[in-house]
Amino acid sequence: MGTMTKVWAAAVLVFMLAGCATMPKRPENVAQGDYGYTKEYISWLARKEMKKHDVTGLSIALVDDQRVVWAEGFGFADEAGNVSATPETVYRAGSISKLFTATAAMQLVEQGKLDIDRPLQTYLPEFSIRSRFPAAGPITPRTIMTHHSGLPSDLLKGMWTRNPEPFESEVNLITDEYAAYPPDSVFSYSNVGVTLLGHGVEKITGRDFASHMDASVLRPLGMPHSSFSAAPDRSPLAAKAYRKGEEAEETPLRGIPAGGLNSTVLDLSRFMEMVFAGGRGGERQIIKPETLAEMLRPQNARVPLDLNFRVGLGWMLSGLGNIDIKNAGPVAHHGGATLYHRSQLIVLPDHKLGVVVLANSATAGSVVNKLATEALKLALEAKTGIKQPDRKKPTESDGSFSQDALQAYEGRYATMAGVVSVSKQSDYLRAEVMNKSLRLVPRSDGLFGLQYKLLGLFPISLGELDNVGISRAMVAERDILKARADGQELLVGERIQPVPIPEKWLQRTGEYKIANAGDDAVLFETLRLRHDAGLLLVDYSMPLFFNGTMSLAIAPLSDTEAVIYGLGRGMGETIRVVAIGGEELLYYSGYFLRKNLP
Structure with a gap:
């Protein structure tokens, strides 16, 4: 192959790759019932997101009343076998x-x-x-x-x-x-x-x-x-x-x-x-x-x-x-x-x-x-013809939150992301979430916006969370944190009110492992009970579902029973102490947890 031919071939290849990587141009007008651009854009987006998130195979179907107007597979149902994902993939x-x-x-x-x-x-x-x-x-x-x-x-x-x-x-x-x-x-x-x-x-x-x-x-x-x-x-x-x-x-x-x-x-x-x-x-x-x-x-x-x-x-x-x-x-x-x-x-x-x-x-x-x-x-x-409204990015406040208002948020909260510690800084709040620090910055709408700064210096977008506002409220006699975005509100956490910790629970702190895992899929890789500033915390990791380590707070009800703080999935549940063959174990959700020897 001659030099010029190679150059042209390379140029064509670059052009083709660029075309694959470029978002399809949105048409000025779309005829009613024409899903052509929907298919084109979502196909491009699927490939982009699959590459970004390391997804091997995916299938999609779009339905208009009694018709499947589009169905397609992307990537592989079986990569080693070179079997593509299709609308028929199970x-x-x-x-x-x-x-x-x-x-x-x-x-x-x-x-x-x-x-x-x-x-x-x-x-x-x-x-x-x-x-x-x-x-x-x-x-x-x-x-x-x-x-x-x-x-x-x-x-x-x-x-x-x-x-x-x-x-x-x-x-x-x-x-x-x-x-x-x-x-x-x-x-x-x-x-x-x-x-x-x-x-x-x-x-x-x-x-x-x-x-x-x-x-x-x-x-x-x-x-x-x-x-x-x-x-x-x-x-x-x-x-x-x-x-x-x-x-x-x-x-x-x-x-x-x-x-x-x-x-x-x-x-x-x-x-x-x-x-x-x-x-x-x-x-x-x-x-x-x-x-x-x-x-x-x-x-x-x-x-x-x-x-x-x-x-x-x-x-x-x-x-x-x-x-x-x-x-x-x-x-x-x-x-x-x-x-x-x-x-x-x-x-x-x-x-x-x-x-x-x-x-x-x-x-x-x-x-x-x-x-x-x-x-x-x-x-x-x-x-x-219904278009989605443009989303207006909330603006930061000019300092309308008083120091007392900021201080009212201080404390630890039981959330779906584990225990979140909130502390007052000069003009914002700091939230410690799964060993990462987020800023809660006052916004003009009276809520707190979420910010993350790499190395504490460089702002990093949090995606959809950029539009979420956080506030505190008393609801049904519970002191809660709630999230709001575009009018939708969700409960995200409850303030933890510490209770006295019996000495027997303090003696149980340490590393644990599951004693009766059997052939179960390994969900937990870290299990630790520790005491921190008046709270009993359970640290655990579940690599199949999230990165890092999460901490739950538990409230002892007696020497042998404790309840997980918080509201929502996985919270409010009980951890018990049981004795089997003279050995003391913790029991949770069918698992017996044995304390590791020093």
Whole structure:
């Protein structure tokens, strides 16, 4: 090849690569119903985000009423086998499963076999759980579907393991646990609750859960590649699992009703089409229109600690961050996460638009959320002409917060990111979050904005968090931190009020390891109990779900029981001291924790 030929070839290659890396130009006008730019832009965005976050494979489907207007796969379902991801690739759908379990429960309501406001024991007589709330109302199917049951979030022992026990065993495993909260007091996501509901469905129908779901929901909807199973799909269409580009083992899951759905984006499109058809799938009425409307109706408007976050029966109806679509009416959605698969499904019922994104990589959580949301924003504009408003960046305050106002925030808070310590500086607050320092800077709207400075000098964007404002409030006699973005508010933390620590708990500080892990997937790599400035803290790491180490604060109730501080998922739960064979162990969520010898 001559020199000039090589130069031209190199120039063409550079041009082609540049074209791949350049965002598609947005057309000045889009014809109604023309999804061409939506497909082009989301395809570009998918490749960009997959590379950025090391995602191996991903599939997406966009639905307009009763049509799949676009479905495509990106990357690999099986990289070693050179098998591309396609719309037919079968993924673990994770907690999208809960939409189907809720649908099956509501079918039984229509048949007069289930009353969602009666105690769960009516349908699952063997269910019982300890409680410290004598005046609390009953745990019902409704409180389970809205995640207001007060049940523990998970039973971690045996949750992900190579040979899980039947999910029906959870009703016995929960007997010696404590309820975390009274029902209908706060939104607290619970896989345990939905698994128990699935057990109730099984009891009522007299057939095993997976068979019932296939006969009552999946087959009638025309979802041939979908099934409920503890294990991932093993067919030639199945996606392998990956973490940071390396193939990984997707361990079976015990809680099938909460997260055991294997599916494709095309199959899940049939579910969205059913929603847009008023509960009808093909020639069959899966659920009645009024039942579907009840599932999509906000159920928790009278729960003060939920602020203006809303949830339906199975469906999430609010979001803070990426899932934020304006001027579209209700935005109903549910995401999912197994050990290595991530998913997001969103529908706009008023406009009969929906999208689902499934991925086979543990690093894909933010990717599936972003792609699904951006696809729906563009599709909404293409179908209706409705554009998203320009987001105005909040401005910093001119110093309107007094020193007393700043000082009122000082303290430690129990949050989903662990214990957050807030301290007053000269004209701002400093928050220590998972060993990183953030600034809480007063804004002109009376809230605090989040800032992060690399090496304390260089401002770094926090993405969607740049638009979030933080404030403090007293709600239901709880001193809380709340986050606000574009009118949506969420509870993010509760101020910790330390209690006296018995000497026996102080003697238990030290490093721990799980004594009965068995064949479980290794979730915890660090377990440490320590005393710090009047608080007992549990430090732990979960590399499969987050980087770094998180700390939880626990409040001793006696010499042998302590409760995790805070409100929401994983908090309010109990750590107990047990003696086995003369040896003292800590017990949490089915695991026995043995203190390491010095």
